[in-house]
Amino acid sequence: MCRIFGHFDAQATPNELRAVAAAQRHGGPDAQTHRCGQGWALGNNRLAIMDLDGGDQPYTLGRDVIAVFNGEIYNHHELREKLRARGHHFTDTCDGSVIPALYAEYGPDFAEHLDGMYSIALVDLRGEPTLWLVTDEVGMKPLYYHWDAARRHLYFASELPALLSFRTVRATPWEGGLDAYLATKTPFGEQTMFEGVRVLPPAVTVKVTRDGGLNMTTRAVTGAARSPHCSEPEAAAHVLDLLRTETHRLTEADVPVSAITSGGLDSSFVTVLAAEKVRDLHSFNIAYTGTWPSDERAFAREVAEYAGTRHHQVEIDPATFPSLLADVVWHLGQPNADPITLSTHALFAAVRDAGFKVAITGDAADELFGGYDRIYKAVHAPFGTDWVPAYVEALAAVPSTLRERLYTSDYRSFVADHGSVSEEIAEELRASTEPDTMSTLTAFEIGRRLPSYHLRRVDHLSMSASVEVRLPFCQPSVVRYARTLRAGLKVADGKRKRVLYAAADGRLPASVINRPKQPFTLPVTAMLQPGQALMEYARDLLAPSRLRHRGQLDPQQVEALFQAQATTPNDRASMAIWSLMVHELWLEQFCSATPAQRVLDDRVPEVAV
Incomplete structure (x- = not known):
């Protein structure tokens, strides 16, 4: 796990590169390196997780293929063996070291062979110099960029403060940003809160050359049209098998692995499965000093006892929230309206202080399996009624009627003239070509909201403490299967995440299975x-x-x-x-x-x- 940065067909002084590296050093404190050429640079901040003595970046193949990498490749052992059989030689066992050889064999299609979470930058100097940027299928590892189309200059970095440390990348607020933020809690899609700064979407391969400019291709995501499992027991058994396999795979590391245990279904299920594989697993829960609503520590402790983990109860004092919030906003780089950000930041700091660099979490289960009330209500809207307005309104941090009252007359006119993000989302949902409402919602929740609102938050706030988060629910096998499940296996009879609860039944304390859903957030x-x-x-x-x-x-x-x-x-x-x-x-x-x-x-x- 690392942080990456660089530029292509542009210029940056050594001091600029030092400033960029410094701005995201927390995400890679173990080593900072970069390599420069005529008009290009690739840099890396390393958090050593695999092959602690090897894994030096940039990775190279000869003198003309240079790559930097942020993330984890879980199938690197299999890939290395195949590449060795094709004549490639490796000096270490770090997961990212397979990237140049994989590119040599498959060209820009190399990403189709990767299983993991990643953002990759690779320069190929054979022939016309070319930069390739690649993101994983779900968008677990963000990569921000500034593209000057007139000058053909590109700058990129894993975090916004780092990208803004390039002198030519301006921190100019996007005028429509306030309304977009209040309508969706953080900007969705490629848009950020800064003019001229964007973030790569999931599953893309970007080619940049001086003559051709920047060209982005979205890779096809394969999967069955509909799950072959019609009954809940069949589907639940398959979900259990997939989740157990992926959770066990994600415990591989050359440093100790921990688990985040909120006390809800998703994190508790992952904790129990991780404990099957990791001897003496440590689990972490966060609560607040004093007596507050929605305290989950008792449930988390019960799960820890059930799974046999060594449990850490973290407490933070609400009096520290003002100073903590300033750090949170800085590391996120743009507003995120979920108060859970404070808890997340403090929790991963405690994980780091306890000596852990890796934590497994239950994030993304709600998006995959229909855990939100807005999904249930949309799927079960009376026949012939329009479910879209209520669903879009449920995404907002501030309801639309209140937003309009809060704005000045000038800003209200601006929003009216330029259109609101809420209107854009409504049009997108109505234009969906998915076969039914659940498929439309799943595609939107996974493809648009999950990377923007959820995964970037988890990535930035965990890496602010030099902790790598691994997400079994975001593994391609789990995501692709969840996309195929019919609505009745997700939301029916007043229940959410039906198939996931069925998969966990008998493998968690009854109190956790039967408790009402409760958001893990700040009161x-x-x-x-x-x-x-x-x-x-x-x-x-x-x-x-x-x-x-x-x-x-x-x-x-x-x-x-x-x-x-x-x-x-x-x-x-x-x-x-x-x-x-x-x-x-x-x-x-x-x-x-x-x-x-x-x-x-x-x-x-x-x-x-």
Whole structure:
């Protein structure tokens, strides 16, 4: 696991490359290297997980094929043996070292042979210099880029603060970003909150040359049209087999592996399966000092006892949230309105402090198997009714009617003139060619929302603590099978994730199987009240003078939010305040500073590259 960066057909000084490496050093503290040529550079920050003494990057084949890699390739043993049979020689057993040889054999189609999570940059200097960028099938390893089409200059990095450390990449806020963020909790798709900065979508292969420019191809994702398993027991048995196989495979590492155990179905199931393979598995749960709603520590402890793990109960003090939130926003690089970000950041810091570099989690099960209320309601909407508006509204951090009230008249006019993201998503869903509502929702949840809202958050906040997250539910075999399941095996009879619960039945404590679904998140409504540190911090960030300067939010309407939350605390007002607070903090950190100041703010020492 690493961080990567570079440029192609462009220029960057040695100091710029040092600044880029420094800005994402937390994601690869074990080694920092780069290689430069005429108009190109590839760089790497390494977090050593496989072959700790080998695995030096960039990986090369001769002098003309150079690659850097972020992620894990789980089938590297099989690939190495096949490549050896074709005459290739390897000096180590690191997973990424197979990449140049695989490219030599298969050209740009080499990614079709990879099983894992990855973003890869490869320069081929044979003939016309060419840069290839490749992402995994689900989008587990983000890669951000800035493409100057007029000059044919490309810059890229694994994290936004690193990319913005290139002098020509500007931290200019996207004017439509506020509305998009409040409508979906973070920008979806390739769009980021910065003008001219994009993120590669899943399953793409990008070719960049001076003559041809940038060309992006989406690789076909294969899979059966419909699951052959019609009954719930058959499908559940297959899900169990797939998940057990993938979880066991993902425990392979040359460093200790841990598990995140929230106490809900998904993480508990993965913890139990990982414990079958890992002797003396350590599990981690997070809670908050004091008494708060939605505390799950008792369920997590019960799972740990059931699985026989060595359990770590992590606690964080809500008084630290203001300083913690600043770190979270910095590492994410753009706003994400889910309060779980604070918990996630603190949890992985505890995992690191306990001596672990790898953690297995249960993320993505809800997207695959229909765990959200909005999915259930859409699938079971009365015949002939339009389920799209309610589904789109459920994606929002702030309801559409409240968003319109919060905006200034100028910004409201801007949104009306340019169209809202909510309208775009509604049009996309209605234009779907999938055979039914569940297939449409699954394609959208996995293809659009999961990478943007969920996977980038998990990646950035785990790697902020130098911890690699592995996600069994995101493995291609599990994702492809989940896509084929009919709606009745996911959401029916008032139940969500039916087939997953059936697969876990008898393998988890009954209390976990039978408990109501509860989001793993911060009790933000209880914490955003008068006298709480978080409330005072929100008032400072959203002071009327700040809002008037920005010109997008109406200070009087924001004050009305605070008054409503103070007198009658509720989720609607508290989530709106939280979301606006995160957005304002992002603007302060990124859009009011020079690149040099942004690197200094991260307090990362300069490294020798």
